[in-house]
Amino acid sequence: MTPANTLEVGARIKLLRTNQKRTLQEVADSCGLSKSMISKIENDKTIPSVATLVKIAAVLGTSVSSLLEQEGWNKAIVTSRNTAIEKLVKTEKGYMIFPYASEYHDKKMQPFLFVARKGEVIPHQLSHEGEEFVFVVEGSMKMQIGDTEYVLKTGDSLYFNALQKHGIIPISNEVTYIDIFV
Structure with a gap:
């Protein structure tokens, strides 16, 4: 993962969280992480591990691949x-x-x-x-x-x-x- 991709991942996580009207604390508690850690990830102060990305993606109702993808952020979404x-x-x-x-x-x-x-x-x-x-x-x-x-x-x-x-x-x-x- 390059630093440029890391920046985008943090921004994507923050965008998902704020669009869902969820607090840093709520996401942190649901992931078993500290509020400070989620903030650092969102602000690109730390590079999250794959395990951490899996937890965050699950809490935000998305997939790790979606967080990492460069393309397709505005495609049609179907949910069963x-x-x-x-x-x-x-x-x-x-x-x-x-x-x-x-x-x-x-x-x-x-x-x-x-x-x-x-x-x-x-x-x-x-x-x-x-x-x-x-x-x-x-x-x-x-x-x-x-x-x-x-x-x-x-x-x-x-x-x-x-x-x-x-x-x-x-x-x-x-x-x-x-x-x-x-």
Whole structure:
């Protein structure tokens, strides 16, 4: 691996992580690495081992080869339902997440599959730049946006400004939903 390729790998990792709205700490914890190590990799201060690249790729829902590839960062991406379900990752807040199209880089939106189970989600609210579109695939949940609470059931959707504090609580035993960040 040449230094030029290393620089691109770090930049690709950072791009994937930030597009997924994930923190350095969250990725570090999921990989079993320190926050400092992930930062060094993203900023090309260290060359990651293959084992480390494997861990990072798995956490970001991509492959090592995708991180290393020079070409094809804007190709069409197909994800089977089984792949999405098999690659769900549990977050520190108790819900499971799968980032669609991780291999498609420099995208304008980031679609996620979320699965949340009653009693497992730690109540919290967050806000960030951009807009979100939520579509409930199966189940039901409460979604708090600012001071307003919405009850969403299978087939319902919600579009909102993500600068407003927001969070979800499952009503059904399990709720599956698509959340698209723009």
